[in-house]
Amino acid sequence: MTTDTPHAPSAPRKRTVLIRRHAIVTRLTHWLNVLCLSFLLLSGLQIFNAYPRLHWGQYGADADPAFVTTGAREQNGEPRGFVEIGGVSLPTTGVLGLSKLDGELTPRAFPGWLTIPSYQDLAAGRRWHFFFAWAFLINGLVYLAYGILSRHFRRDLAPDRRELTPRHLWREIVDHGRLRFPSGDDARHYNALQKLTYIAVIAVLLPLMLLTGLTMSPGIDAALPFLLDIFGGRQSARTLHFITASLLVLFVIVHVAMVILSGPWNNMRSMITGRYAIRKEGPDA
């Protein structure tokens, strides 16, 4: 038996409705992608450690100019880690260039807690990287095929003209800045900033990761030499691979922050069970 509170009738009633937000394929490929990208990042840093310098162009080795270098050098009789970007040297002892491995200060670009395996082993890093690169590719192709065939891209990700007006975009940016997220019926769909970000990740960053990675392969360069022209050489591709990976890490940080700020439980549930709760105003149907 329920009783209405005396002052309730004047205020609109709110109720929670569970809607189906993410299809099973989206959820599955999302989490597999999380797994793949995690292993790819950590094994990628292991591979980077084997040659911690970034060049631009077709070639690049120790004697050639590099715009990013990290390493360790002696300073006042003590080893110091550093990162050099465009001639500016930053002290990074303990994290980059020089860090503790099994309690001992060891010269290595990225520290052991960021690499697979934790110790220096390029061969092992490559095994992990290429295994998960294949998994990433297959998972991505499944997602792309699903997104097109099920009209997921057109229905959920393509912004309409109204959403792309500067006024609308500016309002969303202001709302995001104030941590005011859509509620009610507006929360049924992605907002324009979400759509644009996801499209950038799905259509630009992830394919760039794959293509710049492939351009580092001498076999692929022979088979698909236009990749060298697109990216300006193997060393440019290696640098772009690193920059794109950094942008993906940035995306994940913002993405996870948004998940936490806009209702972590609801968001996590929707990506696990598919169900997303929205607060609806008005009488029960």
Add this chain to the structure above:
Amino acid sequence: MTGLLTRRRFLVGGTLGTGALALGGCDALEQNENVGAVLRTAEKLTMGAQRFLLGQETLAREFSAADISPTFRVNGTQSPDSEKYAALHENGFADWRLKVDGLVSRQMEFSLADLRKLPSRTQITRHDCVEGWSAIGQWTGTPLGLILRAAEMKPEARFAVFHCADELEKTLDGSGVYYESIDLIDAFHPQTILAYAMNGEDLTVGHGAPLRLRVERQLGYKHAKYVMRIEIVDSFSRLWGGKGGFWEDRGYQWYAGI
């Protein structure tokens, strides 16, 4: 409210905990043989996919003289540390002979002068180290296919093994001697040459004098330096670590197209 906080804490704690576990567990996973076997399946996939895309004859890109690296990094052995090699070097490699044996109808020997008399190929290509750096250089040498045809391989021949003069790792049993192997698709590839000259000059000791292999569609460690003998085999499982090369025996992929 309390319920929400607990949930939130559970989620955050759970994520952090799983992350930490995953990181700590990776070393254990790396040392697990079954995991290793699963990871290695990717190598076959890579080789299959690349061979499908490449076909037999597709050439690696060739560059112009203007693209040549000002400094070509010397990697691996800087100079083989053996009396035998020192004696050969002292004599300008006049006494050096390339032996070709194994599953061939005619065992052969070539002096450096013999090789120089054969038709040669010159190519400016990019050398890609497995570590990540690259250098561009010009190579001149004898197409390996010419030599293998002259030696008349037997039908069961499947791989060419390159035995080198350098010992990259000092071991008691000699397993630190450098060697490499390629299959016949790469052996007969037009750009696969036994190079005796680099950037228009005799090969230096640092770059593998008197003779080094160029396999342009694969990574640097396949390009064996200080080649002394080419052995044609049906399987490399009997050689040293059984994986087909010095670095392969130390965990690197045999197919190094990636």
